[in-house]
Amino acid sequence: MNYFSLRYLAITGVFVILEILFSMMLLAQPVTIPVMTENNAMVLYANKNGDLGTVFLGPKLTNVAEYDDVAGMYRQGDDYSNILNSAYTPSGSRSLLEPAITVTHWDGNNSLDLRYVSHSQTKVDDNVSVLSILLKDPVYDFEVMLFYKTYYKEDVIEQWSEIKHREKGTVVLHKYASANLHIKAKSYWLNQYHGDWAKEMQPEESRLTHGIKTLDSKLGTRANLFQPSVFMISLDKPATEDEGNVLYGALEYSGNFKIDLEVDYQDNLRIIAGINNYASAYSLKAGETFTTPVFLYTFSSKGKGAASRQLQRWARTYKLLDGHGDRLTLLNNWEATYFDFNENKLAELIKDTKKLGVDLFLLDDGWFANKYPRNDDRAGLGDWQENRRKLPNGISSLVKEAKNNSVKFGIWIEPEMVNPQSELYEKHPGWVIRQPKREEHYFRNQLVLDLANPQVQDFVYNIVDGLFTQNPDLAYIKWDCNAVIYNAHSAYLKNQSHFYIEYMRGLYTVLKKIRAKYPKVPMMLCSGGGGRVDYGALQYFTEFWPSDNTDPLERIFIQWEYSYFYPAISSSNHVTDWGRQPLKYRTDVAMMGKLGFDIVVSKLPASDLRFCQEVIASYKTLKDVIWQGDQYRLSSPWENDVASLMYVNAGQSRGVVFNYLVNSRYGGGSKLPVKLKGLDPKKKYRLKEINLYPDTTSPLESGKSYSGDFLMNVGFNPQVSSARSSVVLQIEEEV
Template sequence: MFLKKIQIIALFMFAVAGNHVFAQNIITIPIETRENALVMQTDADNHLFIIYFGKKLSQTSEYQSIPAQSTQHDDNSGIHNSAYTPSGTWSISEPALQVTHADGNKSSDLVYVSHKTTKENDNISVTSIILKDPVYQVEVTLFYKIYSNENVIEQWSNIHSDEKSEIILQKYASSNLYFIAKDYYLTHYNGTWAREMQPEEEQLTAGIRVLDSKLGTRANLFQPPSFLLSFDKPASETEGKVLLGTLAWSGNFRMDFEVDSYHNLRLIAGINNYASEYPLASKQDFKTPSFIYTYSENGKGEASRNLHNWARRYRILDGEGSRLTLLNNWEATYFDFNEEKLSALFKDGKKLGVDLFLLDDGWFANKYQRNNDKAGLGDWQENVKKLPNGIGHLVKEATNTGIKFGIWVEPEMVNPKSELYEKHPDWVIKQPARPEHYMRNQLPLDLSNPEVQNFVFGVIDKLFTENPAIAYIKWDCNAITFNAYSPYLEKSKQKQSQLYVDYVRGLYKVLEKLRAKYPKVPMMLCSGGGGRVDYEALKYFTEFWPSDNTDPMERIFMQWEYSYFFPALAQSNHVTDWGKQPLKFRTDVAMMGKLGYDIVISHLNEKDLQFSKQAVSTYNSIKDIVWHGDLFRLVDPKKNDYAALMFSSKDKKRAVLFSYLVNNRYEAGSDVPFRLQGLEASKKYRIKELNLYPETKTAIKEDQTYSGDYLMTVGFNPMVNTRRTSVIMEIMEAQ
């Protein structure tokens, strides 16, 4: 599969006839990873087009001849395959760039000026391509950061104006791609609170399919900025051409998938331009967020492993490091706790064997006490009734018990019933002439305001300054943006249309400042569940909370879908009392990522406690493979009675297999073996069942050895059924 240039007739005449006058003007720019290539080429008028996307050719010089193979003359419908489509001139396609110039003119054109490639190291290089409007003093630089071994491209644009006065950016995409295939199949996701990452696959047809968010904060609530795109036919885990794409932006996003009149596909991704016309002053720059993508011709599994390897190595904070197991008090106490209750939970955490205790919502506010979600948010002083000795006392007591201490915050938000709201109503996002509208009884603070940025930073900084031993932060964000209006932008005579963009930029300023001062403290990115996770936020966070829905049956499906885009060490999975499944099932599901607990340990019976303590120990023995190994999804729960996936170490000496029953109908289960992946065919392996509940025996013959060839060709049956609803197996090279 490749992308080609739909050229003007003159250029096709050149390609066939070999016109040497034109040939001097034609520039071909290959953007290559280890296995793939995106290739652009100029025409005789110096417009830049995408001519190829797909598997890398062995002879780079052959890219330049690709346009000559096309007979699609684009005479009447405008040029579709622009590398960055301008608006208002020669293209009638959906634009990547839409500008109102200083004189009011709304047309733009972009021609090639120059390009260069800078090599950062043996694996990373950055190609920058400068395009310029031949009439107006507007310049766009396209950046392509190549991670060769991971087959990942990170793409963004920088828009610069030298016009005498302000211009208005009406659309400003990060990426503009072009594909040719027989057909296109888009997998995207929808949902809401407790129903995140619900997948849908559809065949794209003529016209534009838009994925977008207009929520401001918690922007991923209904739809995340991530997708899978299959070419020719729907891709499987091991077969098919597929692109995984995701936008690294924590606010409103938009992705346009446009099937043009030639049945070729245009993709434009970036910040949502809805209500977001952005002024750009003379001599200023506007940098768009990164659009990150990887391509594979060997199915979804390889593509997701590409992305995982890239994310752990280059993007997620401490992505190649370790994580803390924790005990959270939320479902044990909700808002009803005091120092005595918490002290008992510290001891429970120590008894269980976890690393950390996490104190959740409800520890703050006095005038309007935080005894429910209706009051106190924004007043970040310890509640003297619940915690008369303060956070410092809790930190010391946890430390003395032999466990670390972490704490929940939601510093971007405020309850109207709070001292902060009374003192600073001008810090709140709300329309002055309309009734306030709440989500979880709260409103966002205006992070476009530098004073608010300082306040939010100060909330965390004060906690760390007064309590340096705090070892973990859970950062929540539970409301979207209604009635978008910034008193700060109004007062400073800036445009209200900047708010959605400037809010996110303000958030990043706070996080950058925090990480400069506290570079290593683990932080969970939470937003009423997975309402915000993206690869820009994960520069600052070690992990994210996929969903408030911790029912393990639901989590099997959610975690499966999240795993296409995010590695397991970034997913926080807690054992809770949600669901009807036994404790072993709930624990086994949570062990597929970063394990945590949110249960009352003192309520466990003797066997449950014995099992849970052993489960933490078992998890500690396999967590490195789960966090840093290669993931192989083997049996899809959406299509089968059971699910199975495995993590394999890079040296293929050890693997961990997880399998779960997802259908309780008569005789449901794994009645035949399924093929494993990620092993070495020539190696011999033993298989051992882990995490057995006390006084139960395995159905696996643990004294038998198998070749990797056997396990990957014939397969293995973990014997999942209604009596063995969850199974974890360790696959070890036989010595």
């Protein structure tokens, strides 16, 4: 026994005797732990020393016993540490590469060694199971529980960890990942995303080379503004829509994230994902449990399209709030009025809502504050009383007006934020995130409220609760979040390194409380566009706002990329005056998700109004196919003159295909037929062009039927051209 062990034994007594005995014990026999879904498997293996590693991740083998032979097939050189493939890599002991967890023990020691102790599996239902694996340090009373929640039919795994200890003093967590994956292949291709305001979800694909590639955010709020926490990894070669091995990953967390992608010296890929530990060392008390956010992943051996359909089915059933429910079509006033409106103008817009044929009128920014009225974005945030000049009879009169017109009423809020020019800022400067000795720096003329403070949490909750209490018929909330965090400092917290974590805990506490009282009210997740789109937030929201950029041509690309990770029912798409495309094109693009309008209805020509009304009626007959159907990307806007995207219902009896001209150069259009997907090759289908502008006819032959085999192997030409820049086809099984 070495000097350190003897010294530690003298300090901690009997407990350490037991722990040293534990550390000297070998497993009676190695343990194999398969993590299975319908088509895939991740196999974990604890060797005789208790080192837990990943030996396989990929398509499921027919013979489970053969997983024991996998490791012996690789000849990649020495693993000097014996933990290169660790399922949760500790630092400071044997690890030579990027760790999943780094700690400083109560006595100042920085080493950690995690050994397998036991595992158990709980069956939630016929489709969902939770595997838990206990790892412990042989010397310190420190443990990590790894959780793997499998969704069998959807091929999705959610993974997270719980960290706790019973040491004599506080342990500092310097890194605390949710997951640590280990993958073997010849090469790895990363598809990541970047962006900014109005430029969300811009894809980039590159081959991963040796070393570490890090995807991360340090923005505090609106964390996905520059780089979202979703990505794809293709194995051996870039995956296509229908071919190749690909893994999708996403962190279910709305704050700072960090994803390390390390190709090691054996040419294997290690993925370590979790909360960003930037400025966030966490002091963990004895007996306290630190639970990481969930990291989700799905693997497909049949290309990116199959992976996205797996993830979309999972999201609708298990994560997105009311993922199989209804959604409200709406008319928003923002681009019609901006901040310039009054009660009479809004009453007319409510009448236009009914005339248009949508379900709800949404009142956007500008309805609140009196001492510092919200007439632009420089004042009023935080003062959530109705502006008496604009709305002398309050919100309740507008809710009644909507009810009298047989439509619903919704409202915009941004409750996490404050303008320095506000009564809230004057009365509660300690509620604002700001460094007291630094000059304030603003994002959109505003600062962020300190949700680490329980008083601020109550304030934000009461904003929402007060609106519903005073207006029981209120039917919709648009929750915005326009600022990132500068000068991060909480007047409430004693330990500032806990700030970013406690802010997110505070936000989720508020959202949980709102949903406990108002479980079914639709809420849109907005963040100056798509700055906060993740499944950590979407479990509280029915939909999200992909981008403030509503130019329909741009939206085709933005919505295309979001669709790899999020289902159509969650994507709020509005018809606006952005872009140069005709109204039909704009409306068709918005139909590919949850349809809304942000236009001046009273100024529409009669033919445009009629067109919108007919499209809304048509949309209501097709919305179930769009929201709940399987989605197939047929022709990429990045590679072709025409973008085509298709939805098919579960019974393969109905579908809809959206086709758009995305290249306006001379002669651009659908020269070749578009091959459809997802149909039954033995069934016969009729195709009909819908969303025709009034008094126009389709050049497509009507009444003719085609086999699914023909449509998928030969295809159908929608005849897209500069004169027909948007074509929507309805597919019906011939009975």
